[in-house]
Amino acid sequence: MTTDTAEKAPTPATESHGRSWTGLGWGFLVKLLLMMVVNAFGVSAIMSAWNAEAWVILGALVVFLVVADWVYFSKRMLPLKYIYPGLVFLLVFQVFAMGYTAYVATTNYGAGHNGSKQQAVEAALIQAEREVPGSPSYPLAVVRDGDTLGFAITEDGTVEVGTADQPLEAVDGGKADDSGRPTEVPGWEIVPRGDLLSDQALAKEVTDLRVPVSEDANDGSLRTREGSTAKVYKSSMVWDPAADTLTDTESGVVYTPNDRGTFVGDDGSTLATGWYVSIGADNFVTAVTNPDYAKPLLRVAAWTFAFAFLTVATSFLLGLLFAIVFNDDRVKGKKILRTLFILPYAFPAFLTALLWQGMLNPEFGVINKWFFFGADINWLGDPWLARFSVLAVNLWLSYPYWFLICTGALQSLSGETTEAAKIDGAGRWRQFRSITFPLLMVSTAPLAISSFAFNFNNFTIIYMLTGGGPNFDDTSVPLGATDILITAIYQISGVQGGRADYGLAAALSIVVFVVVGIVSGLAFRQTKKLEEF
Amino acid sequence: MRNKIGMAAVVATSVALLAACSSGTSSDESSMTSSPAASDTSSAIDASGAKLTIWTDENRQPAIEAAAKTFEAETGATVELVVKNFDDIRSDFLAQVPTGEGPDITIGAHDWLGAFVEGGVVNTVDLGTNADKFSSVAVQAMSYNGQVYGMPYSTEAVALIQNTDLVGEDAPATFDDMIQKGVDSGVKYPFCINVNGEVGDGYTMYPLQTSFGAPVFVQDASGSYTTEVGMGGANGEAFAKWLGENGEKGKGYISTTIDYATANELFNSGKCAYTVAGPWALSSYTDVNFKVNPVPSAGGETAAPFVGVQGFYVSSQSANALLANEFLTNYIATPEAMQALYDADPRLPAFEGVDTSTAPFPDAIAGFQASAEQGVPMPNIPQMGSVWDYWNAAESKIIKGADPVKTWDKMITDLTAALQG
Secondary structure (H helix, E strand, C coil): HHHHHHCCCCCCCCCCHHHCCCCCCHHHHHHHHHHHHHHHHHHHHHHHHHHCHHHHHHHHHHHHHHHHHHHHHHHHHCCHHHHHHHHHHHHHHHHHHHHHHHHCCCCCCCCCCCHHHHHHHHHHHHHEEEECCCCCCCEEEEECCCCEEEEEEEEEEEEEEEEEECCECCCCCECCCCCCCEEEECEECCCCCHHHCCCHHHHHHHHHHECCCCCCHHHHHCCCCCEEEEEEEEEEEEECCCCCCCCCCCCCCEEEEEECCCCEECCEEEECCCCCCCCCCCCHHHHHHHHHHHHHHHHHHHHHHHHHHHHHHHHHHHHHHHHHHCCCCCCCCEEEHHHHHHHHCCCHHHHHHHHHHCCCCCCCCHHHHHHHCCCCCCCCCCHHHHHHHHHHHHHHEEEHHHHHHHHHHHHHHHHHHHHHHHHCCCHHHHHHHHHHHHHHHHHCCCCHHHHHHHHHCCCCHHHCCCCCCCECCCCCCCCEEECCCCHHEEEEEEEECCCCCHHHHHHHHHHHHHHHHHHHHHHHHHHHHHEEE | HHHHHHHHHHHHHHHHHHHHHHHHHHHHHHHHCCCCCCCHHHHHHCCCEEEEEEECCCCCCCHHHHHHHHHHHHHCEEEEECCCCCHHHHHHHHHCCCCCCCCCCCEEEHHHHHHHHHHHEEEECCCHHHHHEEEEHHHHHHHHHHECCCEECCCCCCCCEHHHHHHHCCCCCHHHHHHHHHHHCCEEEEEECCCCHCCCCCHHHHHHHHHHCCCEEEECCCCCCCEEEECCCHHHHHHEEEEEECCCCCCCCCCCCCCCHHHHHHHHHCCCHHHHECHHHHHHHHCCCCECCCCCCCCCCCCCCCCEEEEEECCCCCHHHHHHHHHHHHCCHHHHHHHHHHHHCEEEEECCCCCCCCCCHHHHHHHHHHHHCCCCCCCCCCCCHHHHHHHHHHHHHHHCCCCCCHHHHHHHHHHHHHHCC
8 A cells, every 4th residue: 555655656765655745645654653652552651650650660661762753753763763673672571681680699589588678677567466365356436536546445334545645544425336336435536437448548547556555565555457346466576767676575685687688686586577688699609609509400410411412412313304204205295294293393392291291100101001011111210211201202392393494404405416416426325414414504503502502491391291300319409310400490499399599599590591601602603614514 | 635634634543542541541440449339338338449459269269259249339449359370379479569569368378378477478367256266277277476367268188088889988997907998899909199100299198197196397385386397206217117118119009100190090980999189189080989088097196187278368568458357357257258258169168157068079078177177287387398399209219119217317307407508
């Protein structure tokens, strides 16, 4: 449509369709419309960021939007017009994620350290406030006098009122209903229940209000949770913001914050809830030097390399073999056969892993029953057999990928070079070794490297098939013979059991990222040599 | 001229688009704030505009929805139910409450409590006027350091399930008695228990372990768990030996070839006389007649399974704490709401007086309840999260024929070290 009109009304060569005002100007209008949509979404996103008070996101959105408008309405930014959307995605999904992981790696964020210090103080106060044993449940009326809130209850038939500063005191002339809830308190206005439920600020004031039951603080204070009943509670913890300490009034222990995000008492005890703080490179130091992990991690690393390399090698060779066989003109029904070959690739990997886990069951699995005459071969229970099984299942999963790639690459090879070799008297093997294979490697080697990087972190197959087991007998950490680095990280950092140490996990992932990066970088250098053929 | 029409069209479209975007947010808000239904109480309480966010899983959604409807009608407040995958709630709650993005109330399992307290994400709750109607084991499970942090509503525990056509209805007196009956019935597998394949499953095996007097963690006088590992020593070793004797290299009653699906399949096809499973497995037993009994003792003491409790937690960062507590104490802790929760998703109720005869397997529910009564709460201390990997792996190794005492003692040593480190 756009090109049609543009052709009818030829424009000067220097002006693009997007700026064209000659003729109908559809090119410009379409761009304007698209940019309006972009701006509309951008502005609404900025508004929701404003409402959510997410200032960093708001700032980033504003920058992205302004730059977008500038790029697409400016005359000069031609290359950016093409790469800007890609750049935004790169920043949002790659750079941000990596930066955030790096940031988490320098903190102790994880179990017991997952909020701010203020929240840790609140938690300590919540945990220290206990119901006084045997406290009755008083039907409660929340009362106010101007801005002062108070609680009214009946004790032994008389209505009593108190505020935060004024302990409970009997008032004359108060009335209560049958349940004992005061209905009339002279000098005080009873706050309607609807107000309590609908006014968030008032509700918070009420739940935070503590009315001492007597002059003696040890008797405790009235407290309500839902605004209609009150019980006597006593807190044993006092927060002193000026001194930055929590004091246990019962034991007299004073808790001070340490630089690891924990309150430590002067008797050496610690409070349950901490907060997250920056701990610099400590996670990296732990990751590399902890003796409990160092040795098993070396074994795991060795197996990770073996696993990734062998997976790529075996699946590449098998895929290549099938590709060559099914590329031969004499094979009939190639299309159907090729489709069938691709099937394993189309199944979700985690389902396949579960399925194979069942098939490899020594007693009930079909593998032993059909192929090994019911022999009791414990495929996933013996360290070496388990490693073999993992490789075999992963081969089954990934050879179709290489079959596809190699088929495509083979079909794009020109027949002339092979023809020439044939005339020169080269045999089939010689043709394959000296011509087909090197030419094939030029296009497949980069894919082999990416496949290596993928399998280096192939969490799914390990986790779903063996869970990393069978466990090592001679280590003190629960790591197993088929654990690769990424499943070991999952295990060590406690994400598995729910006691996650995300800081350590992030640090370990970065170490693995560096290893994979170096290996891939070196490998890519090698592939450049292939292109010189 | 045509150019101008085009321009006008563009301007009109963009204005309409912007309007649609901005009105989108406001119409969302107004639709969420449903007007209070015309009932007598609504005139007294009008909390329109207040909004409560509750996390639930798919199974419990209809039940909580029913309670929420009454609540909405009587108070005018709005309840927003967010349906999540149950297993994700734990980590999401821990991660999101500190950021202020979490819910006011969430459904959850009691063994998450220690981590929640450590993370500072839960508030204490009051069970209200019906406090004495809650099962004491459930309240104890929802308590931490003597404070109640969750409102329990259901319990669950594994029990012995027996094929009545093969071995009758009588509960076996001991493990050996059970095996004998199973063998006499002539089936290939007198007893099958899920050990989760090579991974090992200390949870399902736990009643048999406690019958040797080897609890995971030692309980103090009040019933709270300490962080002292209790399954070491002579009792633990006796259990390990027993496990080895009945394992693959011994009598073969317990085998790592059995996982959850296999155990259910064997039992349902009548190839297995007894199995140990929880109420969640009942729907797999469509082809057999069965009865549920407490797990028999293998080591002489009571076979106490882990009792799991599910309930409601209130976020420590909730801006609507009063409303959330109002909802829990007056709209969940009532016989009607508890009944509705049970009808929507039959789990063993933790509230007295719930009529369980409506369940698909009323007799089975009674059996599970009997089993839960002799059970112990699963530890809710955060240290429990570190136990599973060591514990399961050691059991799996012993079942496969490793030296029981050596393997078990090494596990205790490693575990104790891991808990201290």
